[in-house]
Amino acid sequence: MNEKAIQQIKQRYGIVGNYEGLNRSIDIAIQVAPTELSVLIVGESGVGKETLPRIIHDNSTRKHNKYFAINCGSLPEGTIDSELFGHKKGSFTGALDDREGYFGVANNGTLFLDEVGELPLATQARLLRVLETGEYIRVGESEVRKTNVRIVAATNVNMQKAIREGKFREDLYYRLNTIPISVPPLRERGRDIELLFRKFAYDISEKYHIEPVRLTDDARELLLKYKWPGNIRQLRNLTEQISIISQEREITAGILKEYGVTDDSQGETGLVLHSANRDVHSAEAHSYEKERDMLFQLLSSIGKEVKDLKELVHSNLDNMQNASQENYRVFNEEPANVGAPLQYAHPQVIQQSHPYIVNDQGYQPQPRMPYNTNNIQDVDIETIEEAPMSNKELMKKNIIDSLRRNNGNRKKAAAELEISERTLYRKIKDYGLDL
Numbered sequence: 001m002n003e004k005a006i007q008q009i010k011q012r013y014g015i016v017g018n019y020e021g022l023n024r025s026i027d028i029a030i031q032v033a034p035t036e037l038s039v040l041i042v043g044e045s046g047v048g049k050e051t052l053p054r055i056i057h058d059n060s061t062r063k064h065n066k067y068f069a070i071n072c073g074s075l076p077e078g079t080i081d082s083e084l085f086g087h088k089k090g091s092f093t094g095a096l097d098d099r100e101g102y103f104g105v106a107n108n109g110t111l112f113l114d115e116v117g118e119l120p121l122a123t124q125a126r127l128l129r130v131l132e133t134g135e136y137i138r139v140g141e142s143e144v145r146k147t148n149v150r151i152v153a154a155t156n157v158n159m160q161k162a163i164r165e166g167k168f169r170e171d172l173y174y175r176l177n178t179i180p181i182s183v184p185p186l187r188e189r190g191r192d193i194e195l196l197f198r199k200f201a202y203d204i205s206e207k208y209h210i211e212p213v214r215l216t217d218d219a220r221e222l223l224l225k226y227k228w229p230g231n232i233r234q235l236r237n238l239t240e241q242i243s244i245i246s247q248e249r250e251i252t253a254g255i256l257k258e259y260g261v262t263d264d265s266q267g268e269t270g271l272v273l274h275s276a277n278r279d280v281h282s283a284e285a286h287s288y289e290k291e292r293d294m295l296f297q298l299l300s301s302i303g304k305e306v307k308d309l310k311e312l313v314h315s316n317l318d319n320m321q322n323a324s325q326e327n328y329r330v331f332n333e334e335p336a337n338v339g340a341p342l343q344y345a346h347p348q349v350i351q352q353s354h355p356y357i358v359n360d361q362g363y364q365p366q367p368r369m370p371y372n373t374n375n376i377q378d379v380d381i382e383t384i385e386e387a388p389m390s391n392k393e394l395m396k397k398n399i400i401d402s403l404r405r406n407n408g409n410r411k412k413a414a415a416e417l418e419i420s421e422r423t424l425y426r427k428i429k430d431y432g433l434d435l
């Protein structure tokens with residue numbers, strides 16, 4: 001192992017830790033970088049897989065060309081092929097212009113396919129072809145195109161299990177896995193846990209100009225005994241939470257426990273976790289990981305929905321206070337609405353008095369504009385009562401309008417709506433917009 005090169009890489013990419021398994025993964029990345037070999041990075045969620053493809057690209061002969069990181073798990077199945085391989089204008093509803101696709105634009109560069117285990121089988125077939133021959137075909141076209149792209153993929157999925165279950169092509173797996181890099185889970189990294197805690201505590205103290213939190217001896221010991229299911233991502237979040245919320249700057253084991261850190265060294269779980277030969281990608285570990293991630297996602301999306309609803313309800317109440325008492329009564333006491341899902345005042349009224357912009361946090365009310373009664377002169381009360389717009393419908397409408405305005409260009413629409421492209425795709429899928 002080239003210790004000096006590894007240390008330089010750590011410094012450059014802000015990687016903290018001296019655990020041998022971590023050094024080994026960086027070492028393999030450095031060695032494989034100048035080659036054209038495909039690399040598959042394997043490790044649990046939150047272990048730090050995403051820096052390695054960047055290290056590989058930056059240390060390869062392709063470093064002056066494009067690097068794209070694509071999360072295969074977040075691209076809707078309906079658009080993933082056109083995202084990766086491009087499409088021809090008119091090849092499906094919503095294909096309003098030609099799209100080059102990542103394999104086209106990343107020519108001579110590197111593509112990082114994160115969560116590659118989530119790729120649909122049809123896309124896997126296309127991917128295998130481009131990996132083997134450098135050839136691909138855009139959706140809706142028959143012309144064969146050439147590209148020269150280096151692939152680095154990552155997964156937290158047990159690929160052997162996915163292959164057994166027929167969810168992942170074995171031939172593609174072997175093609176991607178020319179060089180495997182395994183990134184160790186945090187619970188195996190011993191004293192690195194404390195180093196990482198110190199780094200995150202320092203970062204957050206700098207950011208908010210607060211005194212960094214410190215660990216007592218018993219707290220240090222407890223960090224070593226916890227199993228860290230969310231790995232470094234979880235440790236970072238925990239450190240940030242404690243730094244901001246805790247009144248104390250000296251963090252004891254007792255305080256850590258209040259934040260959910262448990263002593264997992266006893267009993268069955270402890271035995272499994274501390275076994276050196278533990279297969280972290282065992283079927284059990286994987287399904288547990290998946291469920292946990294899904295639950296987190298679910299909880300966070302429920303949280304967002306509630307926040308959206310609160311904001312909408314508050315702004316509508318404001319809005320309605322400006323409207324006549326009579327209208328207020330009609331909107332709120334309409335018998336047909338009793339027990340029905342929350343519904344909102346007339347869309348034109350809302351939009352003209354409170355234009356909403358969607359972003360990753362959901363709807364954000366813009367600064368209030370004067371309530372202009374001229375704008376709502378033509379409002380037909382019958383329509384108001386029949387077609388109140390829900391939060392979701394309003395968002396859907398914003399998306400459709402924005403896509404129209406931008407001739408179907410999702411990049412521009414996402415920028416206009418102040419949401420990431422990924423969020424836009426998810427919403428297009430969620431709302432069943434066949435775009």
Ligand SMILES: Nc1ncnc2c1ncn2[C@@H]1O[C@H](COP(=O)(O)OP(=O)(O)O)[C@@H](O)[C@H]1O
Pocket residue numbers: 014015016017043044045046047048049050051196232233236
């Ligand atoms: N060794 C490390 N030192 C510092 N930060 C790290 C380290 N490993 C991971 N991180 C941070 O933890 C977070 C999760 O890493 P990420 O690469 O997104 O995980 P994964 O892709 O494996 O789920 C990121 O914010 C990353 O910067």
Ligand SMILES: [Mg+2]
Pocket residue numbers: 046049050114
């Ligand atoms: Mg990741």
